[in-house]
Amino acid sequence: MHFLPITEPHPYLNTIQTWYEDSFPVDERRDFADLVTLLPCPDMHLCALLDTPHQLxxxxxxxxxxxxLFVEHxxxxxxxxxxxxxxQALEQLVRMAYTYLILEVERPEDELSQRRVRFYERQGFTLNLFDYFQPPYQLGNTPIPMRLMSTPAITNHEDFxxxxxxxxxxxxxxxYRR
Structure with a gap:
Protein backbone atom coordinates (compact mmCIF):
# COMPACT_ATOMS: atom_id res chain seq x y z
CA MET A 1 0.00 0.00 0.00
CA HIS A 2 1.39 3.36 -1.04
CA PHE A 3 0.10 6.79 0.03
CA LEU A 4 0.46 9.27 -2.83
CA PRO A 5 0.10 12.82 -1.47
CA ILE A 6 -1.98 15.05 -3.72
CA THR A 7 -1.14 18.71 -3.20
CA GLU A 8 -2.28 20.12 -6.54
CA PRO A 9 -4.73 19.13 -9.29
CA HIS A 10 -4.12 15.51 -10.29
CA PRO A 11 -5.81 12.99 -12.65
CA TYR A 12 -6.81 10.80 -9.65
CA LEU A 13 -9.04 13.58 -8.30
CA ASN A 14 -11.92 12.73 -10.68
CA THR A 15 -12.18 9.18 -9.32
CA ILE A 16 -11.61 10.33 -5.73
CA GLN A 17 -14.43 12.86 -6.13
CA THR A 18 -16.83 10.11 -7.21
CA TRP A 19 -15.93 7.91 -4.24
CA TYR A 20 -16.01 10.88 -1.85
CA GLU A 21 -19.47 12.01 -2.94
CA ASP A 22 -20.85 8.45 -3.09
CA SER A 23 -19.41 7.41 0.28
CA PHE A 24 -20.34 10.39 2.46
CA PRO A 25 -23.69 12.17 2.85
CA VAL A 26 -23.67 15.80 1.72
CA ASP A 27 -23.86 17.11 5.30
CA GLU A 28 -20.84 14.98 6.34
CA ARG A 29 -18.43 16.32 3.71
CA ARG A 30 -17.18 19.45 2.01
CA ASP A 31 -18.13 20.53 -1.45
CA PHE A 32 -15.39 18.86 -3.51
CA ALA A 33 -14.32 22.16 -5.09
CA ASP A 34 -13.76 23.51 -1.56
CA LEU A 35 -11.71 20.43 -0.70
CA VAL A 36 -9.48 20.99 -3.72
CA THR A 37 -8.73 24.53 -2.52
CA LEU A 38 -7.32 22.99 0.69
CA LEU A 39 -4.73 20.85 -1.11
CA PRO A 40 -1.86 23.29 -0.36
CA CYS A 41 -2.77 23.38 3.37
CA PRO A 42 0.32 22.06 5.21
CA ASP A 43 -1.60 20.23 7.97
CA MET A 44 -4.16 18.60 5.61
CA HIS A 45 -3.17 15.52 3.63
CA LEU A 46 -5.22 14.09 0.78
CA CYS A 47 -3.59 10.85 -0.30
CA ALA A 48 -4.48 8.50 -3.09
CA LEU A 49 -4.18 4.91 -1.88
CA LEU A 50 -2.30 2.81 -4.43
CA ASP A 51 -2.02 -0.98 -4.41
CA THR A 52 0.59 -1.05 -7.17
CA PRO A 53 2.47 1.96 -8.49
CA HIS A 54 -0.55 3.06 -10.54
CA GLN A 55 -3.54 1.08 -9.20
CA LEU A 56 -5.81 3.51 -7.32
CA LEU A 69 -3.46 12.61 13.51
CA PHE A 70 -7.15 13.09 12.65
CA VAL A 71 -8.72 11.09 9.81
CA GLU A 72 -11.42 13.21 8.20
CA HIS A 73 -12.44 10.89 5.34
CA GLN A 88 -3.52 -2.07 4.97
CA ALA A 89 -4.06 1.71 4.80
CA LEU A 90 -4.89 1.89 8.52
CA GLU A 91 -1.87 -0.25 9.39
CA GLN A 92 0.29 2.27 7.57
CA LEU A 93 -1.35 5.19 9.40
CA VAL A 94 -0.81 3.48 12.75
CA ARG A 95 2.94 3.38 12.04
CA MET A 96 3.09 7.18 11.66
CA ALA A 97 4.32 9.45 14.46
CA TYR A 98 1.52 10.69 16.73
CA THR A 99 0.25 10.32 20.28
CA TYR A 100 -3.41 9.92 19.24
CA LEU A 101 -4.94 8.74 15.98
CA ILE A 102 -8.58 9.90 15.91
CA LEU A 103 -11.50 9.55 13.52
CA GLU A 104 -15.24 10.21 13.50
CA VAL A 105 -17.86 7.50 13.01
CA GLU A 106 -21.62 7.51 12.92
CA ARG A 107 -23.11 6.39 16.19
CA PRO A 108 -23.50 2.60 16.08
CA GLU A 109 -27.29 2.60 15.88
CA ASP A 110 -27.83 0.42 12.80
CA GLU A 111 -26.13 -2.61 11.23
CA LEU A 112 -23.97 -0.62 8.78
CA SER A 113 -22.62 1.78 11.41
CA GLN A 114 -22.06 -1.13 13.83
CA ARG A 115 -20.06 -2.99 11.15
CA ARG A 116 -17.94 0.14 10.57
CA VAL A 117 -17.20 0.43 14.30
CA ARG A 118 -16.25 -3.26 14.47
CA PHE A 119 -13.90 -2.80 11.48
CA TYR A 120 -12.06 0.02 13.26
CA GLU A 121 -12.02 -1.93 16.54
CA ARG A 122 -10.30 -4.82 14.73
CA GLN A 123 -7.64 -2.29 13.68
CA GLY A 124 -7.01 -1.32 17.32
CA PHE A 125 -9.33 1.69 17.68
CA THR A 126 -11.54 2.26 20.72
CA LEU A 127 -15.03 3.76 20.55
CA ASN A 128 -14.90 6.73 22.95
CA LEU A 129 -18.25 7.14 24.69
CA PHE A 130 -18.04 10.87 25.38
CA ASP A 131 -20.73 12.86 23.56
CA TYR A 132 -19.43 14.24 20.27
CA PHE A 133 -21.06 16.24 17.51
CA GLN A 134 -19.39 16.66 14.15
CA PRO A 135 -19.30 20.39 13.50
CA PRO A 136 -21.11 21.44 10.32
CA TYR A 137 -19.11 22.00 7.16
CA GLN A 138 -21.08 25.17 6.40
CA LEU A 139 -21.70 28.02 8.80
CA GLY A 140 -25.28 27.89 10.09
CA ASN A 141 -25.84 24.16 9.53
CA THR A 142 -26.58 21.77 12.38
CA PRO A 143 -23.89 19.63 14.08
CA ILE A 144 -24.27 15.87 13.54
CA PRO A 145 -24.25 13.40 16.47
CA MET A 146 -21.30 11.04 16.05
CA ARG A 147 -18.61 9.31 18.09
CA LEU A 148 -14.85 9.61 18.06
CA MET A 149 -12.76 6.48 17.80
CA SER A 150 -9.10 6.59 18.66
CA THR A 151 -5.95 4.70 19.30
CA PRO A 152 -5.11 4.76 22.09
CA ALA A 153 -8.42 5.29 23.88
CA ILE A 154 -9.17 8.77 25.16
CA THR A 155 -9.69 8.07 28.84
CA ASN A 156 -10.43 11.45 30.35
CA HIS A 157 -12.94 14.12 29.49
CA GLU A 158 -10.35 16.95 29.53
CA ASP A 159 -8.33 15.37 26.71
CA PHE A 160 -11.51 14.55 24.82
CA TYR A 176 -16.23 28.75 7.01
CA ARG A 177 -17.11 31.29 4.36
CA ARG A 178 -18.27 34.50 5.96
Whole structure:
Protein backbone atom coordinates (compact mmCIF):
# COMPACT_ATOMS: atom_id res chain seq x y z
CA MET A 1 0.00 0.00 0.00
CA HIS A 2 1.39 3.36 -1.04
CA PHE A 3 0.10 6.79 0.03
CA LEU A 4 0.46 9.27 -2.83
CA PRO A 5 0.10 12.82 -1.47
CA ILE A 6 -1.98 15.05 -3.72
CA THR A 7 -1.14 18.71 -3.20
CA GLU A 8 -2.28 20.12 -6.54
CA PRO A 9 -4.73 19.13 -9.29
CA HIS A 10 -4.12 15.51 -10.29
CA PRO A 11 -5.81 12.99 -12.65
CA TYR A 12 -6.81 10.80 -9.65
CA LEU A 13 -9.04 13.58 -8.30
CA ASN A 14 -11.92 12.73 -10.68
CA THR A 15 -12.18 9.18 -9.32
CA ILE A 16 -11.61 10.33 -5.73
CA GLN A 17 -14.43 12.86 -6.13
CA THR A 18 -16.83 10.11 -7.21
CA TRP A 19 -15.93 7.91 -4.24
CA TYR A 20 -16.01 10.88 -1.85
CA GLU A 21 -19.47 12.01 -2.94
CA ASP A 22 -20.85 8.45 -3.09
CA SER A 23 -19.41 7.41 0.28
CA PHE A 24 -20.34 10.39 2.46
CA PRO A 25 -23.69 12.17 2.85
CA VAL A 26 -23.67 15.80 1.72
CA ASP A 27 -23.86 17.11 5.30
CA GLU A 28 -20.84 14.98 6.34
CA ARG A 29 -18.43 16.32 3.71
CA ARG A 30 -17.18 19.45 2.01
CA ASP A 31 -18.13 20.53 -1.45
CA PHE A 32 -15.39 18.86 -3.51
CA ALA A 33 -14.32 22.16 -5.09
CA ASP A 34 -13.76 23.51 -1.56
CA LEU A 35 -11.71 20.43 -0.70
CA VAL A 36 -9.48 20.99 -3.72
CA THR A 37 -8.73 24.53 -2.52
CA LEU A 38 -7.32 22.99 0.69
CA LEU A 39 -4.73 20.85 -1.11
CA PRO A 40 -1.86 23.29 -0.36
CA CYS A 41 -2.77 23.38 3.37
CA PRO A 42 0.32 22.06 5.21
CA ASP A 43 -1.60 20.23 7.97
CA MET A 44 -4.16 18.60 5.61
CA HIS A 45 -3.17 15.52 3.63
CA LEU A 46 -5.22 14.09 0.78
CA CYS A 47 -3.59 10.85 -0.30
CA ALA A 48 -4.48 8.50 -3.09
CA LEU A 49 -4.18 4.91 -1.88
CA LEU A 50 -2.30 2.81 -4.43
CA ASP A 51 -2.02 -0.98 -4.41
CA THR A 52 0.59 -1.05 -7.17
CA PRO A 53 2.47 1.96 -8.49
CA HIS A 54 -0.55 3.06 -10.54
CA GLN A 55 -3.54 1.08 -9.20
CA LEU A 56 -5.81 3.51 -7.32
CA UNK A 57 -7.83 1.62 -4.69
CA UNK A 58 -9.00 4.40 -2.36
CA UNK A 59 -8.22 7.68 -0.69
CA UNK A 60 -7.69 9.12 2.75
CA UNK A 61 -7.88 12.68 4.03
CA UNK A 62 -6.15 13.32 7.32
CA UNK A 63 -4.90 16.25 9.37
CA UNK A 64 -1.64 16.08 11.28
CA UNK A 65 -0.65 18.28 14.19
CA UNK A 66 2.11 17.87 16.77
CA UNK A 67 0.68 14.87 18.64
CA UNK A 68 -2.59 14.14 16.83
CA LEU A 69 -3.46 12.61 13.51
CA PHE A 70 -7.15 13.09 12.65
CA VAL A 71 -8.72 11.09 9.81
CA GLU A 72 -11.42 13.21 8.20
CA HIS A 73 -12.44 10.89 5.34
CA UNK A 74 -11.37 7.43 4.24
CA UNK A 75 -12.87 5.29 1.47
CA UNK A 76 -11.95 2.31 -0.65
CA UNK A 77 -13.09 1.71 -4.23
CA UNK A 78 -16.46 -0.07 -3.82
CA UNK A 79 -15.34 -2.78 -6.29
CA UNK A 80 -12.24 -3.48 -4.15
CA UNK A 81 -13.82 -3.64 -0.69
CA UNK A 82 -13.23 -6.83 1.24
CA UNK A 83 -9.69 -7.20 -0.16
CA UNK A 84 -8.01 -5.75 2.96
CA UNK A 85 -7.00 -2.45 1.34
CA UNK A 86 -8.67 -0.51 4.16
CA UNK A 87 -6.86 -2.58 6.75
CA GLN A 88 -3.52 -2.07 4.97
CA ALA A 89 -4.06 1.71 4.80
CA LEU A 90 -4.89 1.89 8.52
CA GLU A 91 -1.87 -0.25 9.39
CA GLN A 92 0.29 2.27 7.57
CA LEU A 93 -1.35 5.19 9.40
CA VAL A 94 -0.81 3.48 12.75
CA ARG A 95 2.94 3.38 12.04
CA MET A 96 3.09 7.18 11.66
CA ALA A 97 4.32 9.45 14.46
CA TYR A 98 1.52 10.69 16.73
CA THR A 99 0.25 10.32 20.28
CA TYR A 100 -3.41 9.92 19.24
CA LEU A 101 -4.94 8.74 15.98
CA ILE A 102 -8.58 9.90 15.91
CA LEU A 103 -11.50 9.55 13.52
CA GLU A 104 -15.24 10.21 13.50
CA VAL A 105 -17.86 7.50 13.01
CA GLU A 106 -21.62 7.51 12.92
CA ARG A 107 -23.11 6.39 16.19
CA PRO A 108 -23.50 2.60 16.08
CA GLU A 109 -27.29 2.60 15.88
CA ASP A 110 -27.83 0.42 12.80
CA GLU A 111 -26.13 -2.61 11.23
CA LEU A 112 -23.97 -0.62 8.78
CA SER A 113 -22.62 1.78 11.41
CA GLN A 114 -22.06 -1.13 13.83
CA ARG A 115 -20.06 -2.99 11.15
CA ARG A 116 -17.94 0.14 10.57
CA VAL A 117 -17.20 0.43 14.30
CA ARG A 118 -16.25 -3.26 14.47
CA PHE A 119 -13.90 -2.80 11.48
CA TYR A 120 -12.06 0.02 13.26
CA GLU A 121 -12.02 -1.93 16.54
CA ARG A 122 -10.30 -4.82 14.73
CA GLN A 123 -7.64 -2.29 13.68
CA GLY A 124 -7.01 -1.32 17.32
CA PHE A 125 -9.33 1.69 17.68
CA THR A 126 -11.54 2.26 20.72
CA LEU A 127 -15.03 3.76 20.55
CA ASN A 128 -14.90 6.73 22.95
CA LEU A 129 -18.25 7.14 24.69
CA PHE A 130 -18.04 10.87 25.38
CA ASP A 131 -20.73 12.86 23.56
CA TYR A 132 -19.43 14.24 20.27
CA PHE A 133 -21.06 16.24 17.51
CA GLN A 134 -19.39 16.66 14.15
CA PRO A 135 -19.30 20.39 13.50
CA PRO A 136 -21.11 21.44 10.32
CA TYR A 137 -19.11 22.00 7.16
CA GLN A 138 -21.08 25.17 6.40
CA LEU A 139 -21.70 28.02 8.80
CA GLY A 140 -25.28 27.89 10.09
CA ASN A 141 -25.84 24.16 9.53
CA THR A 142 -26.58 21.77 12.38
CA PRO A 143 -23.89 19.63 14.08
CA ILE A 144 -24.27 15.87 13.54
CA PRO A 145 -24.25 13.40 16.47
CA MET A 146 -21.30 11.04 16.05
CA ARG A 147 -18.61 9.31 18.09
CA LEU A 148 -14.85 9.61 18.06
CA MET A 149 -12.76 6.48 17.80
CA SER A 150 -9.10 6.59 18.66
CA THR A 151 -5.95 4.70 19.30
CA PRO A 152 -5.11 4.76 22.09
CA ALA A 153 -8.42 5.29 23.88
CA ILE A 154 -9.17 8.77 25.16
CA THR A 155 -9.69 8.07 28.84
CA ASN A 156 -10.43 11.45 30.35
CA HIS A 157 -12.94 14.12 29.49
CA GLU A 158 -10.35 16.95 29.53
CA ASP A 159 -8.33 15.37 26.71
CA PHE A 160 -11.51 14.55 24.82
CA UNK A 161 -12.65 18.18 25.00
CA UNK A 162 -9.22 19.45 23.95
CA UNK A 163 -9.16 17.13 20.91
CA UNK A 164 -12.77 17.93 19.99
CA UNK A 165 -12.06 21.66 20.13
CA UNK A 166 -8.91 21.28 18.02
CA UNK A 167 -10.84 19.36 15.36
CA UNK A 168 -13.68 21.89 15.44
CA UNK A 169 -11.44 24.92 14.99
CA UNK A 170 -8.77 23.49 12.66
CA UNK A 171 -10.85 21.25 10.38
CA UNK A 172 -14.27 22.89 10.30
CA UNK A 173 -14.64 26.47 11.52
CA UNK A 174 -11.33 27.62 10.08
CA UNK A 175 -12.77 27.25 6.57
CA TYR A 176 -16.23 28.75 7.01
CA ARG A 177 -17.11 31.29 4.36
CA ARG A 178 -18.27 34.50 5.96
Missing amino acids: VGFIIYWQWSDI FAIDPTKRGQQFGQ ERFSQLIKTQVYERF
